[in-house]
Amino acid sequence: MxxxxxxxxxxxxxxxxxxxxxxxxxxxxxxxxxxxxxxxxxxxxxxxxxxxxxxxxxxxxxxxxxxxxxxxxxxxxxxxxxxEPSEGPRVRDEFFLKLVLAPASGTADRTAMINRQRRHYLGLMRDLNELAERTDPANRVALLLVEGAMLHLQADLDWLERCQEDLR
Known part of the structure; x- marks a missing residue:
């Protein structure tokens, strides 16, 4: 702030x-x-x-x-x-830490975790789509902010697919 x-x-x-x-x-x-x-x-x-x-x-x-x-x-x-450049990719991703460590401790199932996270991201994506539809088309700043968030979410969804394939 x-x-x-x-x-x-x-x-x-x-x-x-x-x-x-x-x-x-x-x-x-x-x-x-x-x-x-x-x-x-x-x-x-x-x-x-x-x-x-x-x-x-x-x-x-x-x-x-x-x-x-x-x-x-x-x-x-x-x-x-x-x-100053802004922070880049997150290497210490909390979800990834959970995904790797929790199943090894016997407290969680990786597939269930990935599916739960995917549902969460898809819900956020729906919310952002609704926000984009409600946003004044003349407000390019707001629309770019929403679009950026959606692109990050799409990348996270793609990454979840990769995790599911590679961590079987």
């Missing part, structure tokens, strides 16, 4: 609710809507760390609102994050 908020504040200063709305507008239903409390706690920590600063803005018929601005230190942290 920290780096996401820094990225949004790099574009323009905002208060917490505006940041929440920006995330919802950019990613639509494809990205879980953050809790507003989490946003404000994170903003407080970012301010404490010197990555953002806030100013109170008076409002005529409402309490003052706190508007956050990115600091030079925040811009530097954001630049480092953007320049």
């Amino acid at each position: 920290r780096l996401t908020l820094l990225a949004l504040l790099a574009k323009e200063s905002a208060h917490g609710y505006e940041l929440k709305q920006a995330l919802e507008q950019i990613f639509g239903g494809a990205y879980p809507s953050p809790n507003i409390g989490q946003i404000y706690v994170t903003l407080g920590r970012l301010e404490k760390d010197g990555l953002v600063r806030s100013v109170d803005v008076e409002q005529s018929n409402r309490p003052n609102k706190k508007v956050y601005h990115l600091t030079a230190a925040g811009r530097e942290v954001l630049g480092t994050w953007v320049d």
Whole structure:
């Protein structure tokens, strides 16, 4: 959440609710809507760390609102994050650890485990298909996010087939 908020504040200063709305507008239903409390706690920590600063803005018929601005230190942290490659394939896959270790201990059957995991992935795929159908076609960001998740799931399903064949 920290780096996401820094990225949004790099574009323009905002208060917490505006940041929440920006995330919802950019990613639509494809990205879980953050809790507003989490946003404000994170903003407080970012301010404490010197990555953002806030100013109170008076409002005529409402309490003052706190508007956050990115600091030079925040811009530097954001630049480092953007320049670093993201994590790649997961070598320590929890399901694979279970698949290899549980049957050896006599606590599980590999075929049953693979079938259960496959059903889980297919359910997630159905959910993503439904989300894609509900997503505004003009929101290319949300659609690309959903498509990426679906492609990862398809790769996981293909990998399950490979596990079933090779671990007989």
